[in-house]
Amino acid sequence: MESPDATPRLKAAILIVSDTASKDPASDKTANALAPILAAEGKWETPAIKIVPDNVFQIQQAVCDWTDGPNWYNLVLLSGGTGFAVRDNTPEAVSPLIHRHAPGLVHGMIAASLKVTPFAMMARPVAGVRDKSLIITLPGSPKGAMENLDAVVKLLPHACLQTAGGSSRVMHAGGVKKLEAEAGVSSTSEQRQHDHHHHHHHGHGHGCGHGHVVPKAHTSSADRPQSNDPSAGPNRRYRSSPYPMLSVEEALLQISEHTPEPTIIEAPVNLSVVGSVIAEDVYAAEAVPAYKASIVDGYAVIATDSPSGPSTKGIFPVASVTHANVGGGLVPLQPGNIARITTGAPLPPNANAVVMVEDTVLASSTPDGTEEATVEILTGDIRPGENVREPGSDIALGSKILSRGDVISPVGGEIGLLAASGIRTVKVFKKPRVGVLSTGDELVEHDDPRTLTGGQIRDSNRPSLLSCLQAWGFPTVDLGIARDTPAGEIEHALRDSLRGVGRASSSVDVIVTTGGVSMGELDLLKPTIERSLGGTIHFGRVSMKPGKPTTFATIPFKEATSTTEGAQQERQSKIIFSLPGNPASALVTLNLFVLPSLHKLSGLGESSQALASKPWMAPQLGLPRVAVVLTHHFPLDPKRTEYHRAVVTASRSDGRLYATSTGLSGTGQRSSRVGSLASANALVVLHPGRGVGIKGEIVEALMMGPVHGCDTRLIC
Ligand SMILES: Nc1nc2c(c(=O)[nH]1)N[C@H]1C(S)=C(S)[C@@H](COP(=O)(O)OP(=O)(O)OC[C@H]3O[C@@H](n4cnc5c(N)ncnc54)[C@H](O)[C@@H]3O)O[C@H]1N2
């Protein structure tokens, strides 16, 4: 008989899912209960053990670390989080990772537990295959986990060998009988045939919502069901997109609905808050000016309103001098004296008006000839308060200086108010951090000095998208290039960016990818989002040109954030925009779809009382929309709304805005031509139709940059 040690052992890993054990590993008893059951079989290496809290993202990351990449494990057992409690979400974390479900194992485990307790009905186990690994969830209690593992442990070596790519014929020739004997079960050859039949003809039952699977009775490859599983091969890929085609307006509604609410941070008042939106009304901490200040350079006087009072006209001794930066206490001004003063300086006590130096002449100097002794004031019309700023007359102490919803603009007015009134920190909505990932095997860094070979192209999307995002004022993370092959690179790049590891030093709020969203067998973004990351695609096609395959999704992820009300909450998901790879498509869809979402996340959509009274100032999300006159005919697409790249200029003669195409030739607006955006400051919206948009017609345009001035005669 073969010694168990003569054959290579299988690799197993145990993931304990428990909030408690993740804080206190000594409290876990299950891992130590399961390991001996595997050891007793003599076919397993000592299992790897890890503990994570009941957190979907951490569970998925741990499982993927064991199933993906070169150091994969044959078997991944999870224990815990499979019940009905609110924090029990192990099945929800594991299901999306599974490529092929194994309901038989689930039945087997539940059947075994039911013999022990009716509470087995409250277990929600999941089992199945991811790549070459078998994943099984077990109950959290040591007893329940042991019972379940006992029920299936004899089958696992066989299942794992098949999963890893072992020949099923060899297995069936001898191995199955042996296993059946060991497991105390038997099957007929018909049953085994039946199993094979299922294996070939049923879809993966993946909860992705789009995986329409057509069961067929025959086995020819042309008849096999279509799937969004890239590993199923090109002969099984979709031949028409399963994603409904949305209008741009419908797509924008989805984005608005699924973009999370903005979060609030307390930021220091410095240049980093420029572009941020105020989250809480701000009240002046100090009055401006803080004292009675002179508006001019001249002489502080004691003026009176009474016609019978002393006139300011005449010759007066200059009793004191006050400069703007006065140090200690001020000497009170005595009646009959005047005090020299500079602009902005505090008036001495008793003084109530200032005479401009232009309205005076020097009457006499001090004996040493260096100073004024007396000065003659030439005007008698000085009234109390003249040339004086009262304390708080620019900004009253405690007055509201900025309202929730106000934007701290680069013009400087808002930051000036904050700085002047002694506000050192301010509550603003956090600007979202955006990660940009290029995908594709053909991509080469744009500055790679080597000559391109074969189908290589330079990655122009990352620099162009990053530049656009940074110009809009959002912090960005360059996530690099992820290859389509080997499988999993895109998934890992996305997971790392959410976790803030690898190229992303801290986690990103929004992911933007380009490439891989259309119909090719290496267009992996949609399956990666749905199958590997358990995400939900809210739209995967839009009736627009360019940008048809634009994809928008949410990916489950948990982290602690504070709400707009300041309470702590767990944010459930992050958003991802997967834009088409064609460079013009990527930039147009960034402007059209990503910007409104970033605006919402930045708090631009937050209502403000101040703005309610000034509706014309209410900030709109996304690019500003204006009406423009076409300076020439624009061709129309028969089906899709076109976003034609154009230069919009403001006429100096009639004040209207005029739009001229950046390229009208047959290929001028082709989605591969990034040059169609060079010099463009607008996207002219052309609704589908026959023929052309006529010269002189007024249409809508979205402004991407400032309007240039022009002489209408030169463009029309
Ligand atoms: N059978 C169909 N084919 C295509 C359809 C369709 O509906 N049915 N849609 C077309 C449309 S429209 C577009 S847009 C593109 C979208 O393509 P993908 O998003 O899948 O992108 P890729 O296939 O990866 O690349 C397309 C194109 O863009 C170049 N590219 C990709 N990344 C970059 C980058 N970072 N910098 C510069 N250029 C990049 C890539 O090399 C390709 O040439 O699909 C059509 N096909």
Ligand code: MOO
């Ligand atoms: O929709 Mo695609 O972006 O035209 O080429």
Ligand SMILES: [Mg+2]
């Ligand atoms: Mg493609």
